[in-house]
Amino acid sequence: MANPTKILLAEDEAALGQIIKESLETRDFEVLLCEDGEKAFKTYKSESPELLVLDVMMPKKDGFTLAKDIRKIDDTIPIIFLTAKSQTQDVVEGFTIGGNDYLKKPFSMEELIVRIHNLIGRAKLQKTAEIIALGDFTFDFPKQLLSYKTEAPIQLTHREAHLLFHLIKNKNAVLDRSLILNKLWGTDDFFSARSMDVFISKLRKKLKQDESIQILNVRGFGYKLTD
Known part of the structure; x- marks a missing residue:
């Protein structure tokens, strides 16, 4: 047992x-x-x-x-x-x-x-997930590390890592706002939605070195990651 x-x-x-x-x-x-x-x-x-x-x-x-x-x-x-x-x-x-x-x-x-x-x-x-290539970045999901080319990796928070993981898994498709809020926040209420907006902004800043990577806000539906 x-x-x-x-x-x-x-x-x-x-x-x-x-x-x-x-x-x-x-x-x-x-x-x-x-x-x-x-x-x-x-x-x-x-x-x-x-x-x-x-x-x-x-x-x-x-x-x-x-x-x-x-x-x-x-x-x-x-x-x-x-x-x-x-x-x-x-x-x-x-x-x-x-x-x-x-x-x-x-x-x-x-x-x-x-x-x-x-x-x-x-x-x-997280423990069983893989290392993922994203444009010029490498994302080590198990260790929550985001690396740009040869620069020192950036340590992501637990929630940043999981949000980025789901964006990548749904790359070039819309990640439904309500579904991801319920999956990662446990609810899709106003407070959680505001919190997710904050985390999306943080991820955009951390990915800005590769201009081909974008996290688009699809109004009324959710977010879409493109590279």
């Missing part, structure tokens, strides 16, 4: 944290529950979890700061934020600093479990 996926859960509401922990354990996950960001960071370094579920508002070290510290060590571990915040800039900030998904409180456990399974599946896909 395979070892259970180890999840680090950082949640300062004791009752909610215990409910989430017990619910995930009934689905055969191993859950490490921490009540503040500092303890969570120590647990991350000592226990090597495979996925993080982080509350944004926590004592000692908030979820965004914790994610930034972890991203300095690990660019690939999936991160889900739990947040009571609803401002667009807060959601976008969470994705920008390296979050892979978010859930607004209150949320259903079934939704959290689905999103966890989606992120684990993407992580497995």
Whole structure:
């Protein structure tokens, strides 16, 4: 029998944290529950979890700061934020600093479990994917590295790498906006759409050295990568 996926859960509401922990354990996950960001960071370094579920508002070290510290060590571990915040800039900030998904409180456990399974599946896909040629670039999807000719490679974030991977796989065809939002963000709501626009802009800047590569906005449908 395979070892259970180890999840680090950082949640300062004791009752909610215990409910989430017990619910995930009934689905055969191993859950490490921490009540503040500092303890969570120590647990991350000592226990090597495979996925993080982080509350944004926590004592000692908030979820965004914790994610930034972890991203300095690990660019690939999936991160889900739990947040009571609803401002667009807060959601976008969470994705920008390296979050892979978010859930607004209150949320259903079934939704959290689905999103966890989606992120684990993407992580497995990344490990088995190939190195891809794109114009004058080489894209190493498993390592999330984008290289231009002989220049030093650029390290992409987890979400940038997966978005670029799907754009390349659908090269010269329209990548449906709603489908990719649901696949990578878990929802196609306004906040996720704004976040994806930010990531598309970042990818355009990183690919600008090869002028033949374009990410076109097909209004009302999605995006199309051409080279």
